[in-house]
Amino acid sequence: METKNQQGIVEVVSEKIWKFFSSVKLAVILLIILAIVSVIGTVIQQNQSPEEYLQEYTQGTVDLFETLGFFDLYHTWWFVLLLLLFTANLTVCTLERFPYAWKAMRAPLKPIEEDAVKALPFRKDVTLKTGVEQAESLVLAALGGKRYRTLVSKESGGTGIASQKGAFSRMGVYITHVSILLIFTGALIGAFFGYKGFLNIPEGEASAVVYLRNEPLWDKIMSGLGISKSPVSYVEGRVPALPLGFYVALQDFEVDYYVNQGRPTGMPSEYWSILSVYDQNRQKVLDKRIRVNDPLTHHGITFYQSSYGTIPNATGTVKLGIRPKTGGATETVEAKPGASVYVPSIDRTIRVTGVMPYGMRDPMSGRINFYQSRNDELINPVVDLEVFKGKSTQLLYRTQVMKIDSQEPNMPENYTIGYQDYWGVRYTGLQVTKDPGVWVVYLGFILLCVGPVIAFFGSHRKVWARIQEKNGQAVVLLAGSSNRNRIAFEREFARIAEDIAKK
Amino acid sequence: MESSLLFSIATVAYLLAMVMYISYVAFRKEGIGKAASFITYAGLLIQTAALVMRWVESYQMGIGRVPLSNLYESLVFFTWSTVLIYVVVEWKYKTRIFGAFVMPVAFLALAFINVAGISNDITPLVPALKSNWLFYHVLISFLGYAAFGVAFAISMIFLLIDMDERGPVRDLWYALVAIVVIAPIGYAMAAQGEHMKQAFWMGLGVVILAWFIYLVTRGAKNKPMVYLFWSFCVTLAISMLVAMGIDFLNMKGMPAGESFKKHLFEATFLNQSLPIALVSWAAVIGLFYAVWAKGIALKKVLTQYAPSQDILDDVTYRMIAIGWPLLTGGIITGAVWANSAWGTYWSWDPKETWSLITWFVYAIYLHARYVRGWKGTQMAVISAVGFLAVIFTYLGVNLVLSGLHSYGGMN
Numbered sequence: 077m078e079t080k081n082q083q084g085i086v087e088v089v090s091e092k093i094w095k096f097f098s099s100v101k102l103a104v105i106l107l108i109i110l111a112i113v114s115v116i117g118t119v120i121q122q123n124q125s126p127e128e129y130l131q132e133y134t135q136g137t138v139d140l141f142e143t144l145g146f147f148d149l150y151h152t153w154w155f156v157l158l159l160l161l162f163t164a165n166l167t168v169c170t171l172e173r174f175p176y177a178w179k180a181m182r183a184p185l186k187p188i189e190e191d192a193v194k195a196l197p198f199r200k201d202v203t204l205k206t207g208v209e210q211a212e213s214l215v216l217a218a219l220g221g222k223r224y225r226t227l228v229s230k231e232s233g234g235t236g237i238a239s240q241k242g243a244f245s246r247m248g249v250y251i252t253h254v255s256i257l258l259i260f261t262g263a264l265i266g267a268f269f270g271y272k273g274f275l276n277i278p279e280g281e282a283s284a285v286v287y288l289r290n291e292p293l294w295d296k297i298m299s300g301l302g303i304s305k306s307p308v309s310y311v312e313g314r315v316p317a318l319p320l321g322f323y324v325a326l327q328d329f330e331v332d333y334y335v336n337q338g339r340p341t342g343m344p345s346e347y348w349s350i351l352s353v354y355d356q357n358r359q360k361v362l363d364k365r366i367r368v369n370d371p372l373t374h375h376g377i378t379f380y381q382s383s384y385g386t387i388p389n390a391t392g393t394v395k396l397g398i399r400p401k402t403g404g405a406t407e408t409v410e411a412k413p414g415a416s417v418y419v420p421s422i423d424r425t426i427r428v429t430g431v432m433p434y435g436m437r438d439p440m441s442g443r444i445n446f447y448q449s450r451n452d453e454l455i456n457p458v459v460d461l462e463v464f465k466g467k468s469t470q471l472l473y474r475t476q477v478m479k480i481d482s483q484e485p486n487m488p489e490n491y492t493i494g495y496q497d498y499w500g501v502r503y504t505g506l507q508v509t510k511d512p513g514v515w516v517v518y519l520g521f522i523l524l525c526v527g528p529v530i531a532f533f534g535s536h537r538k539v540w541a542r543i544q545e546k547n548g549q550a551v552v553l554l555a556g557s558s559n560r561n562r563i564a565f566e567r568e569f570a571r572i573a574e575d576i577a578k579k
Numbered sequence: 580m581e582s583s584l585l586f587s588i589a590t591v592a593y594l595l596a597m598v599m600y601i602s603y604v605a606f607r608k609e610g611i612g613k614a615a616s617f618i619t620y621a622g623l624l625i626q627t628a629a630l631v632m633r634w635v636e637s638y639q640m641g642i643g644r645v646p647l648s649n650l651y652e653s654l655v656f657f658t659w660s661t662v663l664i665y666v667v668v669e670w671k672y673k674t675r676i677f678g679a680f681v682m683p684v685a686f687l688a689l690a691f692i693n694v695a696g697i698s699n700d701i702t703p704l705v706p707a708l709k710s711n712w713l714f715y716h717v718l719i720s721f722l723g724y725a726a727f728g729v730a731f732a733i734s735m736i737f738l739l740i741d742m743d744e745r746g747p748v749r750d751l752w753y754a755l756v757a758i759v760v761i762a763p764i765g766y767a768m769a770a771q772g773e774h775m776k777q778a779f780w781m782g783l784g785v786v787i788l789a790w791f792i793y794l795v796t797r798g799a800k801n802k803p804m805v806y807l808f809w810s811f812c813v814t815l816a817i818s819m820l821v822a823m824g825i826d827f828l829n830m831k832g833m834p835a836g837e838s839f840k841k842h843l844f845e846a847t848f849l850n851q852s853l854p855i856a857l858v859s860w861a862a863v864i865g866l867f868y869a870v871w872a873k874g875i876a877l878k879k880v881l882t883q884y885a886p887s888q889d890i891l892d893d894v895t896y897r898m899i900a901i902g903w904p905l906l907t908g909g910i911i912t913g914a915v916w917a918n919s920a921w922g923t924y925w926s927w928d929p930k931e932t933w934s935l936i937t938w939f940v941y942a943i944y945l946h947a948r949y950v951r952g953w954k955g956t957q958m959a960v961i962s963a964v965g966f967l968a969v970i971f972t973y974l975g976v977n978l979v980l981s982g983l984h985s986y987g988g989m990n
Contacts, residue, residue: 100950104943108792111939115784118929118976119777133774150927249949263925272923346706368706369920380922509922517924521911528907532900563893 097168106162113158117149163260170253177250180536180559181243185227187236188540188555196540196555198566200573204550208235208543211550211576215541218575222568224539234544241537246559248531251523258520265513268294271318275379278387278503282325282354285309285317286377286508321375322361323354328497329384329504333455339436340456340480342449347384349504376510383505386433386452392500394428394459396477401490408496418467422491425464431498432458439482456480457498463489535560539572552576582636585629586655586689592622593662593686600678604884612675619669619682623662630659653717658688660725664898668729672894676885680732687820712916720909720934724969726902727941730895731812731966734959737891738809740882741956745875746803754807754871755864762860791964799956810871812963817870818863819970822847892954895962903941910934933972940965 096102120141121128129138129147145152193199204211212228212235219226224239273286291308299306308316331347333340348367353374355361364372371380391413397406398419409426411417416427434449435458449455458478465472475486477495487493539556554573558565599615602608633652665681761783768775790808798805822844847859885891913931918924925931944961947953 100946104946107939107943111936112788114927114932114936116781117927118932119781122927137774344706346709369710371919371922378922380920382921507921511922514918514924518915521915525904525908525911528904532904 094168094172097165098172099165100169103162103165103169106158106165110158110162113149113155116146120146120149122150123148159260163257166253166256170250170257174250177246181246185225185238185240187227187229187231187238188542190233190542193540193542193553193555196557197562198554198556198569200554200569202552202554202573202577203546204552204576206550208545208550211543211552212237214576215543215552218572219539219541221575222572224537234542237541237543239539239541242534243536245530245534246536248527248529248534250527252527252531255520255523255527258523259517262513262516262518262520265516266511267513268292270509270511270513273318273508274382275324275506275508276385276503277324277326277349277506278390279326279329279392279500282323283320284323285319287315287317291316291318292510320377322356323358324374324379325352325354326350326504327352327363328499329502330497331384331454335480339482342434342453342455347381349381349506351379376512378509378511380507380509381504382507384502385505386454386502388451390501392431392498394431394498395496396426396459396461397494397496398422399492399494401487401492406494410499416464422489423466424472424489425467426493427462427464429460429462431460434458435476435478437478437482442483444476444478454498454502457495459495459498461493463493533561535565537565537568539569582629582633585625585632589622589626589629590686590689592618592625593658593682593689596622596678597682597686600675600682603675604679604880607884615675615678616669619662619666619678623659623666626655626659626662630656653721654688656717656721657724657728658685660722661685661688661728664722664725664729664901668894668898672886672890674886676881677729677733677736680736681729684728684732684816684820707920710916710919712912712919716909716912716916719905719912723902723905723909724973726898726905727962727966727969730898730902730962733891733895733898734962734966735809735812736881736885737888737895737959738805738956738963739874739878740885740888740891741802741959742806742809742875742878743802745806745871750803750807751868751871754811754867758860758864758867766856791960794960795957795964798960802956805956805960806875807871808960808963810867810874812967813870813874814863814867815967818866819974822859888955892958895959896948899941899944899962899965903938903945906934906938906941910938930972930976933968933976937965937968937972940968 121132124147126138129141133141141147145154149155204214206214215237216226216228219237219239222241224241226237226239229236229238269292271286271288271292272290273288275283275286277283288308291306295304295306295308298304308318310316327350329347329349332345334343334345335341346367348365350363350365351372352363353361353372362374366372366379366381368381371378373379393410393412395408395410397408398421399406407419407421409417409419411426411428413428413431416425418425432446433452434447434455435444436447436456437444444458446458447455456479458476461475461477463472463475464470473486473488475493477485477493479495485493535558537556537558539554541555542553544551544553554569554576556565556569556572596615596619599611599618603612603615661681662685665677665685668677669675765779765783768779794805794808798808825847826844848856848863850856850859886894910931913934914924917926940961944958944965947961948958
């Protein structure tokens, strides 16, 4: 009682808290609770619009779930609290046990007392018809063959050999635990200093801001406390925008579709954007072609190819390639639908009379059939052309060119006109993220791959030998222990004894 | 296609192997066992060749993608990894008893794919799936699932050997009444709309979870209850395999492009026609009764031939010690892939979350063993529960929940 009174209330309480968090039982209970709670978020669709929820649930249910945070469960304060409890538990458990493991790993090899040998789980006597000296080298060879590090000590009664291996495997558990803490830390860094946003850029345009899905917590807190002004600009009824610090422009956007028997299927196989970055002085810094799975990163901000679309009622520019039939370089000419362009090299005026987003030539009749495409998506654009003599209005012929054609289009003269692009009618949808914590998370991932393997497949194994002379023979008393994988160690121990006896 | 022919040959090899392993257990003739192993190795080699060829074929078709991205391919790969892991276990532990349990699963899975003619076209991938990380993700995850599958099979053997008797028939009646009461409630609630369906699944989940916790904490003292759990797991495994097989058979005429996951179990339990659904449920109840009533008879055979309970316990642990790092790797590669595709390594998508839940269950297993020193019945129950979570992650998420993942689709 006296000692307890001498301790301050703070010590008593903190000791109690420490005890509470150092329990593995708590870890298991938290894992079960986390599992159960996580299930709720998989059953109820997360982050839908209020209208969508009202289609599924009654108003009362929606209100209840809203209050409980079930619609964005993994970001509610109580879920975060659970994760924090789990983190505290993991940290305390690790700190509590780590010093022992560290000591056990670093403990120097020591010869073992005869009595202690009897307490070890694996023991074996081997009698050799050789001298003690030779027996010693045999034991050392057998242990060395299994990669044990050995220590020899001469004692009054004979020779003692201590050996061990795999001491580092004791760290496997801690590597695993630390890796999980690292992942949490990285996620926190990301939440505080990173953001997720999006950006739609039409072909030929640029943006200096990104639209945020969530603001960096740090900015939110600092501006909330009035310490610094948030760089995010809020306009009523608009998505909050954050200046990028540079411009990002879309030079060109392209989609390839899977082709089935010469026809585009409408299913995209690949799409990409050619992005350019300009600095504040509008000097070009870099160009990059981004695809899904191959983003652009600049100043820690990453732009992911995410979606695309056609701008409603937009008029773009048709790009055509003129090429002599005798071969040679292709010359690109541009014209807006309804406009004409004079091409000096062939002395012809080409007029673009119209563009259709999705047409395909019937291989039998050679006629072009047109199809509906959702939102006028340019799946296989068909361009109607009229060709005039010189700069006159004398119509020479009409023709149609398209992106993917099963036949040669009508080209009566000594050059061909080919479809290159219909530029300026599409926009690219970019996912924009800044996540300074991702490298911490990745470091955690690497350790999380390594830790369990060390923990499960390694074991700290110790083997002792005492060599004594009895009636002119060398008697080797072998003993061993392993902190894990005892069945495998049993086999190895038997093999070591065999190796010694064989010689 | 050449690869299809090789897959068929592999299927026949697994069928032969299954028969041989079962007769090996029955007659205990060393020669039969050796032949069974040989045929299994041959089947595995042929299937490996088939997988490689399918990969090459996809390049010849100009699509060029890893053969791991639709239901057909993932089931084929699951079979392949299960057999691979089984072969390693057989070689390490020098026992063939598990073959009689693992090979039927491998054969049935492959046979269903073949017989049902699930679309085995090499279909193109959407751009997001074109990533090397996808390959590693699926490869590693499936190896992990396979290891858990083997752990599950061994836990089932363990639990059966562990049983003393099957307990009073009264227990069974409780279980049957539970099914007969719960299933119609489920139908009735599901008919009320999406939210009632969700409420039903949540409620059922809570009941099942409470049962699991009871089994793990008190199971060792209530063997008849554990036996009921054993019968439940065996019935579930068999009826799911059979029901999926019927689904596949039924789906031949399904319009191309339709998602398989939307039609899972529609031929049986979720059939439009009430009588067929009722017959299906009745069949499951019948199966449950048969497993419960006759299962204990298997114990005699198993006790004679299976390794000691200590070894079974150890092998289960080892399989989980292999499976858990693989599952970890699978989740991590999935996260890295997601981050490279859309800049978010974790988005709490149902499939992700369920793989995390599975990860939690096996983490509990490992901690219970290492730190609290649990062994035996409790561990076998957790191992079985873990595999139920694996099944749910793999199929249930597509069946019950909705998510981003495409590979559960028929095409």
